[in-house]
Amino acid sequence: MTTYVHGYNSHESRRLTDQAQTLADLLHAGTAYPPGSRVLEVGCGVGAQTVHLVRSSPGARITSVDVDESSLAQARARLPGHDFRHADLFDIGPFDTDGTYDHAFVCFVLEHLADPAAALARLRRLVRPGGTVTVIEGDHGSAFFHPDDPAAHRVIDCLVTLQRDAGGDGLIGRRVEPLLTAAGFRDVHTRPCTVYADSTRPGLVEGFTRNTFTAMVAGVRDEALAAGLVTETQWRQGIEALERTAAPGGTFHYAFFKGVATNP
């Protein structure tokens, strides 16, 4: 297993919840499963996306799994009665049968895996023929902003480097379509889900630029310094540069990618 670059502390848990609130409409639009359908959510973490899945598909039979027990404990507290299970995608346990599920959903998970292609191949086996998989991932290379500043890009690069060193890929959004196609899925539809924040959209500036993206980068400070990727001064300058994109006159662009594909 790879290390989860964002960590598991309570501040991180709050960040994931804020992020889910701000982004829910953007990312979950069009995702609704029919009543009675069996849905597998892999890598549910603290349940930030599970809340929205349940809301959008009230009659679906959704099973949510994660490898981290403490995250699952928070998820269970958040959504009592929901079917949360402790499992790895490659060892789903008693419900490990090919074609068990009608649909699979993975959000912000493939980016942390050393072999996302194998994960998708595994997911394809768990889904019945004619079922679908939905994949949502970010791409930190989609971040550009005003005022532009190399110091800001340097701290973003720290996150990408740490994630790569941990076996993941913070630039995976652009690979969602080729990964789905290579895994043998068909009718692959991938689209960018873009967040654009400027001074005319103060809620997005606060909810995304400041509390989601900048907070996410800020969260790897200690690791970046410990790894010697930047100096303390460079780190401070980079975070300050990101904060300026949330000040009056600043703008911020980020793209997630959402792919939906069918198991033939």
Place this chain on the structure above:
Amino acid sequence: MTTYVHGYNSHESRRLTDQAQTLADLLHAGTAYPPGSRVLEVGCGVGAQTVHLVRSSPGARITSVDVDESSLAQARARLPGHDFRHADLFDIGPFDTDGTYDHAFVCFVLEHLADPAAALARLRRLVRPGGTVTVIEGDHGSAFFHPDDPAAHRVIDCLVTLQRDAGGDGLIGRRVEPLLTAAGFRDVHTRPCTVYADSTRPGLVEGFTRNTFTAMVAGVRDEALAAGLVTETQWRQGIEALERTAAPGGTFHYAFFKGVATNP
């Protein structure tokens, strides 16, 4: 005046036409002026966008101006009878009266100006109170792709550098909202217009990745080499890297920005 980085030859003219066809739906969606309204298009060039303006607003009285006579000749051949005029934004001539127009439209123009803020201030004076301005600009910093390759970024950077040396800004898309707001416009609504091409969208791969973006970068080859920005080998590697993003399994992302604002 600044130099027009893309040049004025016939190959460039074809590129602009192809680009307009592929992008028309994306960029012109929502732009329709009422019958009888007076619209000023500034920097119409060869009329690539004028065609779509006229189609979307058949009853509007659209005047299109440009500083380049040879471009205007091509525009007149394309749209006989349309009101094309040879003029600079800052010297519009006999029709140079404050509040003459109900609406103004500028597309791929501010990126080439040394003082886009002054241009917007001038446009605001030409538009009556309550009238609107629509601004569409690209942002080459929004280009990211799979497979990623530093060689591709290097040739894109050549375009950005040449445009900056000519007094323009190839990264202006992210500044559309702050520029409009600073010019005194109100009700500023800016949104990214994103092109995302992958193997499941062959028309966009051909029309945008290959024939629009890569062709645009390829168009500054001689200037980039003459300026000593790259070697011939680096140039060839960069263009080949861009071409690989249009091959099977490749993906390409680009964002334009469209701002609509009111003159209070």
